[in-house]
Amino acid sequence: PALHKHAIERFKQWNSPFDGTYQEDAHECLVSIYDQLVPDTATAPGVLKSVVACPATRESSTVKEPFHILSLAVHDTLRESLKVFRRVEKMSGPDAWISPKCEARKITPLCTTKRMDVERWPEKVVYFHFKRFCPHNLTKNDLAITIPQRFGDGFELVSFVVHMGSRTSRGHYLCCAKYDSGWYLCDDGTVSELDGNTLLHTYLPQAYIATYVR
Numbered sequence: 001p002a003l004h005k006h007a008i009e010r011f012k013q014w015n016s017p018f019d020g021t022y023q024e025d026a027h028e029c030l031v032s033i034y035d036q037l038v039p040d041t042a043t044a045p046g047v048l049k050s051v052v053a054c055p056a057t058r059e060s061s062t063v064k065e066p067f068h069i070l071s072l073a074v075h076d077t078l079r080e081s082l083k084v085f086r087r088v089e090k091m092s093g094p095d096a097w098i099s100p101k102c103e104a105r106k107i108t109p110l111c112t113t114k115r116m117d118v119e120r121w122p123e124k125v126v127y128f129h130f131k132r133f134c135p136h137n138l139t140k141n142d143l144a145i146t147i148p149q150r151f152g153d154g155f156e157l158v159s160f161v162v163h164m165g166s167r168t169s170r171g172h173y174l175c176c177a178k179y180d181s182g183w184y185l186c187d188d189g190t191v192s193e194l195d196g197n198t199l200l201h202t203y204l205p206q207a208y209i210a211t212y213v214r
Helices: 002-014 026-040 078-085 100-105 196-206
Strands: 046-054 059-067 069-072 089-091 112-120 125-130 155-167 170-179 182-187 190-194 207-213
Touching (some): 155 196, 170 196, 182 196, 196 207
Antiparallel strands (some): 046 059, 046 112, 125 207
């Protein structure tokens, strides 16, 4: 369709690395689109809070940043992935946080901590990106994830992307999208209706990116 081709051409102008015939990552594509669109939208982002702390000096530092896309490790359920995301992480060696007092004394602490949390969810739309691809050997984690059709305070699942394939360098992306009360499978130019069993047991547990709106 002409509109589809026009959107692709505009996207290529926004982000030249995607101007070609090579297969690109859906998450990278989504981030690139949001980098262009979000400054022009009225949708309020969520707020991520990161707190690093040094037990030795009892100092801490808090950084807050806006977000619409949240990347999570793959676990059995979305709830578990969020729980692990919020877990306190110990950092040592070159990864340790150097607090002001440690810097003044020119010492490196043996261990510091870092904790991520969501201070506020986005106003309208949140995307969950499940980190299925290993950055070291490019293999894929096919663990089935239990993903609810409703989440938090009024968020409803409206679409999700699935990667069909075993590695980042090969495979095919599919999108499952909700329209009215039904779900549809979008496979390039082909759109077909999905029955509930196929949706819940074949595609949804393999979601790579899930979109919720409220």
